[in-house]
Amino acid sequence: MFYFDRGLFLTRNRLAVDVRRRQRRGFISHAHADHVASHATILCSLPTAELVRERFGYGPVQAIPWGQTVTCDGVELQLFPAGHILGSAMLLANDDSESLLYTGDFQLEPSLTCEPVEVPQADILVMECTFGDPRYRFPSKRDVYEQLIASVSDAISWGRTPVVHAYALGKSQEVARVLTNAGITVLEHSLIHALSQIYAKHGFPTGGALLPEAGAPSGVCVIAPPRSQKAVAVKTSDLPFRIAVTGWALDPNARVRLRVDRAFPLSDHADFDELMRAVEVVGPRRVYTTHGPASFSDHLRRAGIDATPLEKTHTGR
Numbered sequence: 157m158f159y160f161d162r163g164l165f166l167t168r169n170r171l172a173v174d175v176r177r178r179q180r181r182g183f184i185s186h187a188h189a190d191h192v193a194s195h196a197t198i199l200c201s202l203p204t205a206e207l208v209r210e211r212f213g214y215g216p217v218q219a220i221p222w223g224q225t226v227t228c229d230g231v232e233l234q235l236f237p238a239g240h241i242l243g244s245a246m247l248l249a250n251d252d253s254e255s256l257l258y259t260g261d262f263q264l265e266p267s268l269t270c271e272p273v274e275v276p277q278a279d280i281l282v283m284e285c286t287f288g289d290p291r292y293r294f295p296s297k298r299d300v301y302e303q304l305i306a307s308v309s310d311a312i313s314w315g316r317t318p319v320v321h322a323y324a325l326g327k328s329q330e331v332a333r334v335l336t337n338a339g340i341t342v343l344e345h346s347l348i349h350a351l352s353q354i355y356a357k358h359g360f361p362t363g364g365a366l367l368p369e370a371g372a373p374s375g376v377c378v379i380a381p382p383r384s385q386k387a388v389a390v391k392t393s394d395l396p397f398r399i400a401v402t403g404w405a406l407d408p409n410a411r412v413r414l415r416v417d418r419a420f421p422l423s424d425h426a427d428f429d430e431l432m433r434a435v436e437v438v439g440p441r442r443v444y445t446t447h448g449p450a451s452f453s454d455h456l457r458r459a460g461i462d463a464t465p466l467e468k469t470h471t472g473r
């Protein structure tokens with residue numbers, strides 16, 4: 157059904173799946189840089205096609221609408237929303253003998269700014285496991301949203317300018333929607349705002365406006381990329397109060413490492429319990445794990461599931 161050659165390939169049609177180097181034909185699960193390459197032909201969802209074009213300028217693209225089955229050299233392909241960021245897709249492939257589900261990055265808990273996840277059943281499951289360690293159990297989004305709104309509101313009341321640092325694609329749009337829903341005026345860094353406009357086009361407006369070059373006035377919240385990203389300067393009239401939003405906020409010393417005043421564990425990935433639950437929903441005969449700790453396979457095996465890290469198996473074709 158598949159082979160591994162520094163990345164996942166479907167055997168019958170040689171379709172590269174989130175492979176990081178240019179291929180004749182490649183599926184891109186979503187528009188985060190660690191899943192994208194300039195394949196000669198790209199298969200992906202319609203929103204991902206637009207996000208990839210905006211961020212990387214890649215094409216040509218064969219966009220597959222949700223719920224539609226396309227046949228690609230004898231393999232039926234279908235996309236299902238992965239609940240990670242706008243356009244993020246799971247790929248279900250069926251070659252008559254068996255079915256394979258590749259999750260890409262995914263999340264079961266609904267987000268305000270992307271299509272709700274749909275998890276189909278499959279014989280073989282290839283899954284991301286970014287937070288595949290029991291120490292990663294996220295609080296509910298509702299709780300984190302409330303804490304974030306309170307922290308931003310407090311900063312404004314202290315005469316500070318809250319600057320929320322978040323990944324430009326996905327997390328920033330979610331945070332902007334959370335805060336604008338709470339009546340807070342949000343200004344988005346230009347890198348973020350360009351992507352938010354694609355969100356709006358697909359039915360997920362963030363409610364944020366473009367941060368002017370002159371900078372942010374008093375009384376507003378700014379959303380900017382992470383501090384680790386170079387060349388991202390934000391001008392504010394008041395002293396910034398820096399907030400990070402990332403699943404890695406659960407790590408010790410996250411606030412110091414991220415160089416912020418507060419850090420909240422808002423993630424767009426499945427946490428440990430959601431990863432385990434996803435396997436139950438798919439009901440596969442065999443699981444291959446990727447994009448995360450190899451030890452996650454051990455947890456699955458202890459739960460009676462046949463699991464192996466993808467990178468350790470099916471090398472070559």
Ligand SMILES: [Zn+2]
Pocket residue numbers: 186188240261
């Ligand atoms: Zn991602």
